[in-house]
Amino acid sequence: LIREGYSVLSADHGKAALEQVRSGSPDLMLLDVGLPDMDGFQVCAELRGFSTIPVIMVTARGEDVDKILGLETGADDYIVKPFNPKEVVARVKALLRRSEVTGGAGLGTTLSYHQVEIDLLRRRVTVNGDTVDLTPREYDLITFLLSRKEEILTRDEILREVWGSEHLDARSVDVHIRYIREKLSKNGAASYIQTVWGKGYRFALD
Structure with a gap:
């Protein structure tokens, strides 16, 4: 190094x-x-x-x-x-x-969906204006999900786009999703990340 x-x-x-x-x-x-x-x-x-x-x-x-x-x-x-x-x-x-603090190419400076907003310049996620404390990997994961909102994303897609490899344990995705849900639940937004059984996950609100 x-x-x-x-x-x-x-x-x-x-x-x-x-x-x-x-x-x-x-x-x-x-x-x-x-x-x-x-x-x-x-x-x-x-x-x-x-x-x-x-x-x-x-x-x-x-x-x-x-x-x-x-x-x-x-x-x-x-x-x-x-x-x-x-x-x-x-x-x-x-x-x-x-x-790194970047604006996210092609995404503008913010992503939003109902109560959830992501400030791409500051790498900050808020729910109803309250900041959600996420690790860098959790931030990257929720940003990817929200950038493709309402699409079903497989674990392999998520590993490739967020981790940079498809050859990691898919349970890495499940663990990080669980932690994000727990943090969002404090602000009443855990249900936004939906499990699509046999396929993967999507960011959506029924």
């Missing part, structure tokens, strides 16, 4: 990593699951209490249950050891690209 021109901070313990995020405001975190004081899942869960920076979980555990746990605690992506360093760089670049 340093050779690619990134400034890198490092921490050997979970608590130190959390403190660096609080004091240094990094753009992204590469988080190892195997830390000595608290595991990466605990770090990610605590991090999500005060920060929405993108998180890539790095783990030697290749079991699906561990991958899903990482996503459920708030990670945006995961990489299983051993890995190709070029893959890490590519995923870092992809996540940072998606979390």
Whole structure:
């Protein structure tokens, strides 16, 4: 990452990593699951209490249950050891690209549907004017769904457009959808993301 021109901070313990995020405001975190004081899942869960920076979980555990746990605690992506360093760089670049403040080509500056509005310049989602606190991946996902509102989108389509790959576990989509619904439900808008059984999801209101 340093050779690619990134400034890198490092921490050997979970608590130190959390403190660096609080004091240094990094753009992204590469988080190892195997830390000595608290595991990466605990770090990610605590991090999500005060920060929405993108998180890539790095783990030697290749079991699906561990991958899903990482996503459920708030990670945006995961990489299983051993890995190709070029893959890490590519995923870092992809996540940072998606979390940049941009207007969204061809979409104007806002997307809206009934109570829900997305400010594409500020990357902010509101329901009835109240801000919904989303992670970068959750923001990208709801933006994609709303940009194609009332269309049925398969999990493969969502993985390709939001994650940049069709070759990830489709349950990654399900986990992120569940978290978005939980956050929208606080503002009475959970029903906007509908499950179309056997096909995928759509952003619509019956």
